[in-house]
Every structure is written in structure tokens, then in C-alpha cells.
Amino acid sequence: MSQQIQVSGLDAYYGKHKAIEDISMTIDPQSITAFIGPSGCGKSTFLRTLNRMHEVIPGARVEGKVLLDGEDLYAADVEPVSVRRMIGMVFQRPNPFPTMSIYENVAAGLRLNGRYAKSEVDGIVEDSLKGSNLWNEVKDRLNKPGAGLSGGQQQRLCIARAIAVKPEVLLMDEPCSALDPISTLAIEDLMAELKSKFTIIIVTHNMQQAARVSDRTAFFNLAGQGQPGRVIEMDDTSRIFTNPAQKATEDYITGRFG
Amino acid sequence: MAAIAVFLVVEAVPALQANKGSFFTTLTWEPNGTQSFGIAALAFGTLVSAVLALVMAVPVAVGVALFISHYAPRRMAGVLGYVIDLLAAVPSVVYGLWGIVFLVPFMQGPSEFLNTYLGFIPLFGGDVVAGRSMLTASVVLAVMILPIIAAISREVFLQVPRMHEEAALALGATRWEVIRTAVLPFGRPGVISASMLGLGRAMGETIAVALIFPATFGISLEILTPQGNSIAANIANGFGEATPIGRGALIASGLVLFIITLLVNTAARMIVARRKEFSGAAA
Numbered sequence: 001m002s003q004q005i006q007v008s009g010l011d012a013y014y015g016k017h018k019a020i021e022d023i024s025m026t027i028d029p030q031s032i033t034a035f036i037g038p039s040g041c042g043k044s045t046f047l048r049t050l051n052r053m054h055e056v057i058p059g060a061r062v063e064g065k066v067l068l069d070g071e072d073l074y075a076a077d078v079e080p081v082s083v084r085r086m087i088g089m090v091f092q093r094p095n096p097f098p099t100m101s102i103y104e105n106v107a108a109g110l111r112l113n114g115r116y117a118k119s120e121v122d123g124i125v126e127d128s129l130k131g132s133n134l135w136n137e138v139k140d141r142l143n144k145p146g147a148g149l150s151g152g153q154q155q156r157l158c159i160a161r162a163i164a165v166k167p168e169v170l171l172m173d174e175p176c177s178a179l180d181p182i183s184t185l186a187i188e189d190l191m192a193e194l195k196s197k198f199t200i201i202i203v204t205h206n207m208q209q210a211a212r213v214s215d216r217t218a219f220f221n222l223a224g225q226g227q228p229g230r231v232i233e234m235d236d237t238s239r240i241f242t243n244p245a246q247k248a249t250e251d252y253i254t255g256r257f258g
Numbered sequence: 259m260a261a262i263a264v265f266l267v268v269e270a271v272p273a274l275q276a277n278k279g280s281f282f283t284t285l286t287w288e289p290n291g292t293q294s295f296g297i298a299a300l301a302f303g304t305l306v307s308a309v310l311a312l313v314m315a316v317p318v319a320v321g322v323a324l325f326i327s328h329y330a331p332r333r334m335a336g337v338l339g340y341v342i343d344l345l346a347a348v349p350s351v352v353y354g355l356w357g358i359v360f361l362v363p364f365m366q367g368p369s370e371f372l373n374t375y376l377g378f379i380p381l382f383g384g385d386v387v388a389g390r391s392m393l394t395a396s397v398v399l400a401v402m403i404l405p406i407i408a409a410i411s412r413e414v415f416l417q418v419p420r421m422h423e424e425a426a427l428a429l430g431a432t433r434w435e436v437i438r439t440a441v442l443p444f445g446r447p448g449v450i451s452a453s454m455l456g457l458g459r460a461m462g463e464t465i466a467v468a469l470i471f472p473a474t475f476g477i478s479l480e481i482l483t484p485q486g487n488s489i490a491a492n493i494a495n496g497f498g499e500a501t502p503i504g505r506g507a508l509i510a511s512g513l514v515l516f517i518i519t520l521l522v523n524t525a526a527r528m529i530v531a532r533r534k535e536f537s538g539a540a541a
Contacts, residue, residue: 056427058332085430095421099443108439109429158425165429 003069003168003199004029005050010064011228012042012049014057019045021228023064025218032191032200034210034237037220037252042229043203046220047171050201051087052080068168085113087169088162088198093178094154096146096161102129103142105157109165124164132160133190152183159190163198170194172202176209188213207253211241219249266513273506281510285475287492289507290500297489297514299475304488304515307392307467308460310481311399316453319404323411328437339412345405354466357398362389362470369393369482384480388472392481395470395488399463403456410455414448415441447530454526458519464490489515 005027020042035043048054106125129135134156176184218234284296376382422440468491
């Protein structure tokens with residue numbers, strides 16, 4: 001199910017502006033990796049290069065390699081569409097399809113992937129909603145609109161939608177930043193459960209969250225305004241938060257800047 | 259609007275009282291002579307030509323709007339959008355003249371083709387095939403309402419929140435699948451509203467169809483034969499030489515057009531409202 005990601009020498013651009021530079025890292029399967037760092041340092045940009053969502057922005061492009069289980073996602077013969085089917089994504093603001101019911105939202109990815117029997121779809125929808133700890137709350141109103149749920153429920157619906165297509169990797173771009181603490185806790189618990197099946201990468205501004213949920217943490221920073229973002233340090237989360245190797249990392253996590 | 263309705267009713271009543279035929283079923287319009295007239299043929303022609311026009315225009319308009327909003331390169335999209343807006347502003351008499359000068363002779367060929375090979379369908383049946391037919395009038399109307407429907411649909415499609423399109427993309431949707439899962443459902447109420455606006459324009463259109471319709475009085479689904487008329491065209495053709503009763507009769511027909519338009523708009527609103535929960539207004 002989950003696979004290793006190896007990134008080497010990756011740069012990403014918005015037009016002429018270089019947003020991130022020379023990023024290399026290895027992300028282990030069945031682990032949670034957190035990206036932290038000040039705003040604008042390229043965490044989200046880097047996350048979006050991992051499933052080729054960066055390039056949907058006009059003028060944006062990527063140089064370098066991203067290997068998923070040894071295969072380069074940026075090889076010439078690789079379709080971005082098939083990459084995105086293997087690497088799911090959850091966004092900062094919950095974005096269920098407003099015109100679809102809860103059921104249809106979860107099934108949306110399946111509809112794209114081909115034909116399934118009704119019973120099969122029913123099973124996958126139920127499993128995915130159970131997998132995102134939402135089933136008990138919505139099982140009696142699967143045909144109600146997804147947009148009618150609370151923010152936290154909507155975000156878990158989006159997670160269910162992402163895992164319904166059984167990706168290898170799950171990217172989460174500040175998934176809790178629009179949620180209250182209770183909903184945040186629900187998502188964090190969920191991540192701990194999903195870890196056994198998926199490789200999870202999360203961008204977060206909340207350092208306690210990174211410390212609570214992740215196994216490994218990468219600290220991003222940029223040298224100054226207009227400079228590209230870089231990875232300053234990547235290590236086991238426990239080490240980053242207790243004994244970081246770099247002064248900049250220590251300054252950031254202790255709140256001295258950023 | 260109430261004042262307009264009152265005006266129409268007050269002006270129409272004397273003529274309706276003088277009517278020797280039945281207003282709803284009589285298939286002639288001779289308020290000046292025999293004082294016998296009926297709305298059925300006119301209402302039928304109005305509805306059929308407008309609905310045919312809509313059937314032809316909406317798919318094309320939605321396609322054009324999607325192309326401009328999601329496929330065309332940015333510069334081309336700008337130019338195309340501008341052209342569509344310009345076309346929407348062309349006066350209808352121009353479309354009418356284009357219809358009578360160019361389209362009527364042009365339609366002779368395709369009409370005969372349809373009649374020969376698809377004549378077994380009643381719609382395309384009939385003995386005399388001519389350019390001045392219900393079909394030609396509908397095509398003119400379709401061409402006329404296409405830009406306005408396309409312009410509004412394009413605006414609606416551009417309003418689709420980026421995050422919904424990204425949600426579909428992140429699931430591995432191709433461009434067409436993004437349109438199917440995120441853009442079209444979101445734009446649906448807007449497209450329906452735009453279509454109703456187009457339908458209203460087609461039904462109320464006067465001069466373009468007055469030039470083309472042969473102004474007969476009959477009800478026939480054979481849209482290739484030389485017949486057809488509409489309420490608005492009939493008013494334009496008859497108002498000048500009408501007697502007082504004739505004027506009243508025409509105003510009565512105007513009242514009917516007014517009511518039909520009202521009903522169509524109400525129906526459109528109900529269609530949009532029925533799916534309000536899912537409209538995305540809450541998101």
C-alpha cells in the first residue's frame with residue numbers, strides 16, 4: 001500500500017521566481033512526516049510538487065526528481081493524472097464538492113477511475129467513511145449535501161474522498177488550520193490510524209501538532225525576501241524539538257522568530 | 259409589472275367580447291373582417307420555434323463557454339469573450355435580415371436532405387419543403403440567443419471556486435473530468451438561468467421572425483413546410499392596419515405571450531430552487 005518517496009535536487013518556479021531550491025529528502029513508508037517553517041518558505045509549494053499539483057498553476061514548473069518506489073514521477077512518459085491517483089491530497093480549507101451528496105463526494109474519485117458495481121461502491125464508501133471516523137456521524141444522511149456538515153466533518157469527508165481511491169501517499173496541506181481544537185484532535189487521531197496504511201506528509205504551522213503526530217520533521221526556511229526556500233534540517237521529530245542541529249531551527253521552534 | 263398586466267387586460271377585454279370564434283381554439287386570425295380569431299396557432303408557433311432554438315443553441319453555447327473558460331489560451335479567450343459580447347449586442351433586425359437574405363436560400367438544401375432521409379419522422383415530414391419554415395426561423399433565433407447564453411455561461415464557469423477544481427484535479431481527474439465533476443454541476447443553475455433568458459428573448463423576438471415566418475395559421479409539427487407564425491411576429495405584421503377590435507385582439511395575444519413568459523420563468527426558478535441545498539451557496 002504505502003511506498004517510499006525519494007526527492008533529489010528539486011527546484012520549483014512560479015514563472016521566473018524560484019520558490020524552492022535544491023530540496024532532497026527521503027520519506028519512509030508508513031510514517032508521518034511534518035513540514036514546518038515560516039509562511040512563504042515553500043512548504044506547500046514543495047508538497048504540491050509531490051503529486052504534480054504545482055504545475056496546474058499557469059507558469060509554474062518543476063526541475064529535479066521525485067521517485068515514488070523508485071519511479072520518477074516527472075519522467076516524460078508519466079501522466080500527471082495517474083500520479084495524482086496514487087498520491088492523494090487534502091487541502092487547507094475543506095473542499096467537498098458542493099453539488100454532491102456525502103455519498104457522491106466519497107465516490108467521486110471512483111467514478112473517475114472507471115466502472116464499479118453499485119454494491120462495490122457502497123462498500124468502498126462505507127469503508128472510507130469508517131476509515132476517516134465519519135461513518136457513525138453520517139450513515140443516516142448519506143444523501144444530504146456534503147457542504148451541510150461542520151468544518152471538521154467536511155475535512156474528514158475530504159479525507160474519506162482521498163482514501164477511497166486507495167492512494168499510496170496522502171498529502172495534507174495544513175488540514176487543521178481552519179478547524180477548532182476538537183475537530184483538530186479528531187483529525188490527528190485519524191492520522192495516527194491512517195499511518196499504518198499510507199505514507200502521510202503534513203504541512204503545518206502548528207508546532208505542537210507536528211510534535212504530536214509526526215515521526216520525522218523537516219524545517220523549511222528562506223534566506224530572505226525573494227529568496228527561494230530550502231530545507232534547513234530534517235530529522236526525527238523528537239530530535240528536532242529537543243536537540244536540533246541548526247541554530248535557525250532552534251530559534252524557530254522556541255518562538256524566537258517566524 | 260402589475261401595471262403592464264392591467265393595461266393588457268383592459269385593452270384586450272372588448273376585443274375578446276367581440277370575438278365570434280373561440281380565443282383558445284380557433285385557428286384563424288381575422289379580427290378585422292369576420293371578427294373571429296384564436297391564439298392557439300400563434301402560441302404554438304411561438305413555443306415551438308423558441309424551444310427548437312433553445313435546443314439548438316444551449317449545447318453549442320455551453321461548449322463555447324467551456325472552451326473560452328477552460329480550454330483556450332488566455333489571450334485567445336480574451337478575444338473570443340469580447341467577440342461573444344459583441345455578438346450579444348447585435349440588433350435582432352440584423353439577424354432577421356441575415357436570415358431572410360442568406361439563411362432562407364441556404365436552408366433549402368439541408369431541409370430537402372432532412373425531408374428525404376428523415377422524412378419518416380413526423381417532425382421532418384410534409385410535402386412542400388421550403389426555406390421559409392419553422393426550422394429556419396428557429397435557426398435564426400438560435401443564432402441570435404447563442405451569444406447571450408454563451409456570455410452568461412462563461413461568466414458562471416469562471417466563478418467556479420479554484421478549490422473545487424483543485425479537489426477534482428487532486429483525485430486524478432483529467433481536464434474534462436474536472437469540468438464534469440466540478441465546473442458543470444456548479445454552473446448548472448447559472449446555465450439554466452441563461453437559457454431561460456435566451457428562451458424569453460426567443461419567444462419575444464419580433465422582427466427577425468416576422469421577416470421569415472410565412473404568417474400562416476395552422477398547427478403542424480412539420481417544421482420544414484412553409485408555415486408558422488408567432489405572437490410577436492403577428493403583432494408586428496398586423497398592428498399597423500388593425501381596426502379597434504383588431505388592436506384589442508393583438509393586445510390580447512400580447513397578454514398571452516406575457517403569461518407564457520411568466521410561466522416559463524417561474525418554472526426555471528423552480529428547477530433552480532429544487533436543488534438549492536446542493537447549489538454550493540453554503541460553501
